[in-house]
Amino acid sequence: MLKEAMRAIGYAGVMDQGEIARLCKAGAMDMETRGVVLPGVVDFTYTEEAVVNPDTGETEIDWSTGEPLYREKVTDNSDLEDELCMRAIITYAKAYFHNPPNHEQLVAAYEKQLGQLMYTSGYTDYAEDDEEAEG
Numbered sequence: 791m792l793k794e795a796m797r798a799i800g801y802a803g804v805m806d807q808g809e810i811a812r813l814c815k816a817g818a819m820d821m822e823t824r825g826v827v828l829p830g831v832v833d834f835t836y837t838e839e840a841v842v843n844p845d846t847g848e849t850e851i852d853w854s855t856g857e858p859l860y861r862e863k864v865t866d867n868s869d870l871e872d873e874l875c876m877r878a879i880i881t882y883a884k885a886y887f888h889n890p891p892n893h894e895q896l897v898a899a900y901e902k903q904l905g906q907l908m909y910t911s912g913y914t915d916y917a918e919d920d921e922e923a924e925g
Contacts (some may be wrong), residue, residue, distance in 0.1 A: 791832060791876060792866040797893060798880045806861040809885055817900075819881030821875070826907045827915050832879065839863045851872030859874050875913075878903040 792807065806842050809889040811834040818832035841859040850859040870876060881903060885896035907913045 791833065791868040791870055791879070792864060794876060795880045799884050800879060806887075807864040810887060810915050811836075811864045811866070813883035813886050814879050816886075817879040818870075818875075820882065821904060821907070824908065825915075826875070826904065826913050828870060828875055829872045829912075830875075831868060832870050833867040835865040835867055837863045838867070854866060874903070874907060878907060 791814060792811055795810050796807070799810060815832055815834060818828060822828060838860040841861050842848065843850055852859050856915075878900060881896060881900040884890065885893055885900055886914070890896065
């Protein structure tokens with residue numbers, strides 16, 4: 791999921807992986823909070839790794855502190871493969887990544903995608919709630 795999101799957003803660099811992953815997770819959480827049942831998991835693991843100079847093979851140093859530089863490495867543990875849900879999550883991430891000039895249009899597109907998922911069987915648990923109420 792992370793690769794698709796970075797490609798759709800216009801992947802800015804390794805340093806933005808963590809932010810994009812957090813936005814994808816926030817989009818998934820927003821969808822679940824509003825009643826959409828995701829047919830998979832959106833999950834990431836975050837670790838730090840030293841920044842290594844590719845020319846010298848040495849660890850980069852922050853000259854202001856003298857400490858090694860670290861960057862966040864993101865491992866995608868997601869198993870969500872549903873195209874409709876992934877598109878909605880990626881639209882959410884695009885809308886909130888670095889405040890794009892078309893933010894309002896992207897938010898409206900996300901809301902429309904979310905609305906369609908909320909009224910499509912298979913993406914909600916309303917049928918299960920109705921069965922429990924009857925039984």
